[in-house]
Amino acid sequence: xxxxxxxxxxxxxxxxxxxxxxxxxxxxxxxxxxxxxxxxxxxxxxxxxxxxxxxxxxxxxxxxxxxxxxxxxxxxxxxxxxxxxxxxxxxxxxxxxxxxxxxxxxxxxxxxxxxxxxxxxxxxxxxxxxxxxxxxxxxxxxxxxxxxxxxxxxxxxxxxxxxxxxxxxxxxxxxxxxxxxxxxxxxxxxxxxxxxxxxxxxxxxxxxxxxx
Amino acid sequence: xxxxxxxxxxxxxxxxxxxxxxxxxxxxxxxxxxxxxxxxxxxxxxxxxxxxxxxxxxxxxxxxxxxxxxxxxxxxxxxxxxxxxxxxxxxxxxxxxxxxxxxxxxxxxxxxxxxxxx
Numbered sequence: 001x002x003x004x005x006x007x008x009x010x011x012x013x014x015x016x017x018x019x020x021x022x023x024x025x026x027x028x029x030x031x032x033x034x035x036x037x038x039x040x041x042x043x044x045x046x047x048x049x050x051x052x053x054x055x056x057x058x059x060x061x062x063x064x065x066x067x068x069x070x071x072x073x074x075x076x077x078x079x080x081x082x083x084x085x086x087x088x089x090x091x092x093x094x095x096x097x098x099x100x101x102x103x104x105x106x107x108x109x110x111x112x113x114x115x116x117x118x119x120x121x122x123x124x125x126x127x128x129x130x131x132x133x134x135x136x137x138x139x140x141x142x143x144x145x146x147x148x149x150x151x152x153x154x155x156x157x158x159x160x161x162x163x164x165x166x167x168x169x170x171x172x173x174x175x176x177x178x179x180x181x182x183x184x185x186x187x188x189x190x191x192x193x194x195x196x197x198x199x200x201x202x203x204x205x206x207x208x209x210x211x212x
Numbered sequence: 213x214x215x216x217x218x219x220x221x222x223x224x225x226x227x228x229x230x231x232x233x234x235x236x237x238x239x240x241x242x243x244x245x246x247x248x249x250x251x252x253x254x255x256x257x258x259x260x261x262x263x264x265x266x267x268x269x270x271x272x273x274x275x276x277x278x279x280x281x282x283x284x285x286x287x288x289x290x291x292x293x294x295x296x297x298x299x300x301x302x303x304x305x306x307x308x309x310x311x312x313x314x315x316x317x318x319x320x321x322x323x324x325x326x327x328x329x330x
Binding site: 076079080083133136137139140141142143144146147190194195196198201202205206 | 219221222223224226227230231234266293294295296297299300301304305310311312313314315316317318
């Protein structure tokens, strides 16, 4: 994520990018006295959403959802960039392996100590390749984190709706009420205490089917 | 062996594709939600499906129901973050053949795929 994207996200959240350094802080304090009301954030166009994502009107709490969508889209894109780099590393290691294989066949590389050294290089190349695959697998965190964020938004939305109803303000008809993103509504990383062991459940289910 | 991967996360699709290629399955088609998955399936040649649950447009459970409405034999593996017992049972009742909870290891995915393909 580059600085312009971070700034855009900060802006969408209604806060300006923090000025750097003491001087900037003093300037900011001078510009906005402590007692002065906070300025209204400028309206910012909502980032593009995934199909089926929230279509909540501004001011309805929907900006939180669009921010989350923006954050997850950016992290997904950046994760893919990391994956691209890992792919490149994997390809380079593969090329190195091919070159070493060629060198090993060379008449000048038939001495035992040279062969041993080349085998060691091959072996460390394999280790690098394994670590690259491992790193790729770890990128699953992106999808899991996204779903956790969406669940948090879902709960925030419920709290928001509850407070609106409790205060009797801004109450709208069901039709007018913006719906929570279908994705968010149906999304859920299961809380740890409710997680079941998938293999046991599958086995139990299949046993039940066989009996039936 | 052509495998259809249905997941709205491009990262996750890529991880699954990567894992599959490491265990010898490189003929893969992708869909980003259930509807896209059904379109790919209609094009023919798919011999196995790996699907997520939580997706926009059409979620994994609806997708599995739709697939089972037209094909009762194709192996379906669900790979999802939903790990509650009632979710797993609901997926199995819909016609999923096996179930993997994210995050998964390549070994787990390999084991499940191989057991489904017999």
